[in-house]
């Protein structure tokens with residue numbers, strides 16, 4: 001088995017943290033990782049909201065090309081950024097142990113009051129915008145694209161009172177000191193995959209190396225949860241541009257998986273959600289089943305409206 005592993009990653013500070021985290025684990029196991037930075041469309045197009053770029057794979061496409069050509073052996077992604085269907089010649093080799101899943105509000109104002117009537121929060125996620133419209137209707141949201149450093153600079157410049165971000169990214173960047181509110185995950189249900197790191201490779205990567213990387217990097221309980229959430233997203237047929245949410249959790253004995261998932265309309269008026277439990281062996285069916293229920297209950301209508309609006313924007 002070859003031991004020199006080329007790890008492909010985006011160049012943002014968060015992405016590099018994740019790649020170094022992987023590299024450290026591989027080094028500790030006696031392998032020889034090398035980090036290769038690859039720029040993606042999502043890193044270059046910063047002037048438009050993500051939902052208008054054509055969100056499928058904006059952070060992954062160039063990395064996937066690198067896997068195909070053998071330029072890199074594995075690609076490291078935030079699991080949340082990985083499209084629900086992977087091209088047939090590639091596979092997701094591992095989902096790393098998930099950390100706290102919540103969205104949080106960060107601010108330079110230690111006493112930031114979410115109830116202040118003039119509250120402005122920065123976010124570019126359709127899910128977060130819709131949830132804020134529903135749960136904090138007095139708040140205004142402002143676009144906050146760019147990497148975490150760019151967003152924090154805009155926050156520092158006073159463009160918003162606070163930013164809504166994933167705890168995981170804030171924590172990995174060591175900005176915990178700016179967290180003023182942890183939004184409850186039962187209400188602000190996170191996006192599919194939030195808080196986990198996904199490892200992708202070409203299907204034809206050397207089998208012994210694949211097995212070793214899986215053994216070193218995969219966290220089976222996280223893998224089950226992510227598979228459940230991703231099955232939901234696949235049936236919803238959306239990338240990160242649709243305001244869907246999904247959070248799976250395992251029972252303490254690891255035998256059953258619970259999925260809380262749904263869809264919210266962009267104006268926050270309609271919230272469709274469902275929570276069900278199934279044996280771990282039926283994780284994929286559980287994800288698909290909840291998605292079917294949500295679509296039948298009016299979710300399809302909401303998605304059609306969203307796609308129509310995107311069309312009106314000339315996309």
Ligand SMILES: NCc1[nH]cc(CCC(=O)O)c1CC(=O)O
Nearest residue numbers: 078080165166168169194195196
């Ligand atoms: N959409 C960008 C993105 N992709 C992954 C994370 C954070 C890390 C994670 O959720 O694993 C973020 C930033 C954010 O949502 O605040």
